[in-house]
Amino acid sequence: MYATDVADLAGLSGTVSSTEPAKFLIQPFADSGQLDAYRRLRRDIFVAEQGLFAGSDHDDVDDDPRAVVLIATAPDGTVLGGVRLAPCTAPDIGWWAGSRLVVSASARAAGVGPALVRAACAHAESNGVLRFDAAVQKANEESFTALGWIRRADIDVHGAPHVAMYWPIDRIERLVSSTKALLAGVLAPLKAQPLGLGAKGFRGDDGVPVPGSDIIAACDAIIPSMVDRDPEWAGWCAALVNLNDLSAMGAHAVGMLDSVGAPTQSRLTRIIRGLANASAAWQVPVLGGHTQVGVPSSLSVTALGSTTHPVRAGGASAGDILTLTADVEGGWRRGYQGQQWDSSSRRNSEELSALASFVARTAPRAAKDVSMTGLAGTVGMLAEACGTGAVLDVAAVPKPDAASMGEWITCFPGFAMITADRPDAQLARSGPAVSARCGELTDIPGVALRWPDGITTSAVATTVTGLGEA
Secondary structure (H helix, E strand, O other): OOOOOHHHHHHHHOOOOOOOOOOOEEEEOOOHHHHHHHHHHHHHHHHHHOOOOOOOOOOHHHHOOOOEEEEEEOOOOOEEEEEEEEEOOOOOOOEEEEEEEEEOHHHOOOOHHHHHHHHHHHHHHHOOOOEEEEEEEHHHHHHHHHHOOEEEEEEEEOOEEEEEEEEOOOHHHHHHHHHOOOHHHHHHHHHHOOOOOOOOOOOOOOOEEOOOOOEEEEEEEEOHHHHHHOHHHHHHHHHHHHHHHHHHOOOEEEEEEEEEEEOOHHHHHHHHHHHHHHHHHHOOOEEEEEEEEOOOOEEEEEEEEEOOOOOOOOOOOOOOEEEEEEOOOOEEOOOOOOOEEEOHHHOOHHHHHHHHOHHHHHOOOEEEEOOOOHHHHHHHHHHHHHOOEEEEEHHHOOOOOOOOHHHHOOOEOOOEEEEEEOOOOOOOOOOOOEEEEEEEEEOOOOEEEEOOOOOEEEEEOOOOOOOOOO
16 A cells, blocks of 8 residues: 555554544545545645656556545545555455555544554455555555554565555454364363274264264254254255265265254244255155254254265375365355355255265365365365365365355355365366366465465464364
């Protein structure tokens, strides 16, 4: 971001203080008059005052319809400053940059500059951005650092010294920490028994081989708030997540068991209806279970499948290629925008069968179902089971047009499998899903995101669950 003056950001370093409430408002520009006033400020500072540009500072970002301009206005509507942010690539893969930060001379001691920077960061994160960069004038590096920005390198912009900086976005790390990081400690007592947490090679897997058989068992519960809010969808998802787990193991589903509780008969009926619809769609029967009314809502399903050659999550090694196979059709489930992608409810039994058998027909060295930790977190769990790290090529990740990259790699994607195999391995046909190579396993712990300019950013710093190598 080009900054007008170090004094504009002085409030970040504690040299300007005030107990008065901020007397300005920041929001996306409201009309052409505000936009023109912002651009006039830019010309006054960057062309006339600083001489960074000859004649005009207008560039391609100004012509990009995806660009967002945030404007700071006084109570009387006077434009005090502004900043713009926009995607760095076409198509948008979640890499944005801020630029042309400008504040009028009369407002530079009022905290407008820092507020605009904060607003730009918040806008980027709330819109699914995973990498947010800026070119900051060298004189303002300290002020941006005080705000939390991190330097990457010294650069030259139009003959003036600048610093390439980035705003650290921890969306993925926060998701992993809130869902999986506690598992190793909480589950430790179960390891005391022989085969506790599964046979060697299958610890932390999507399903577990039942000793002495070719049966694979998988079990998942639906959070009670989802059961209360959307009972039919909860019933459908209880089957979906378990059948996906069997699919990731290369197993053919043979049946399910359910455990259902609800406060009323009406809610119980709706839960069972959703489960029954899923049972019919996948043609996998509910063999039995437990049903109770007059209790708080609860729902869990155990799915049983069979295979003589289960695919492990921990069967790959550094150098193996990661492939994402996902059904990107459909849309966000109503009420779960940015969190749950629904492609399965529109599929017929033949299509669902093709998806379910993909891993078995491909027989990769390792596979895992993308679930509540999202793509990046699931890749981290697969890498942890393999005793490796991983890097994802963000631009190669297939995603729906309706989802930002930040949303897509942190949401529950319906049907998505991450597989790892040798570079020359072949993929089976994936039915209505799409497949793309999008990274590899490495010998560096954690998960990194690799961007088109070659820079990598951290998505997961170390392991996801702490359970270790399978």
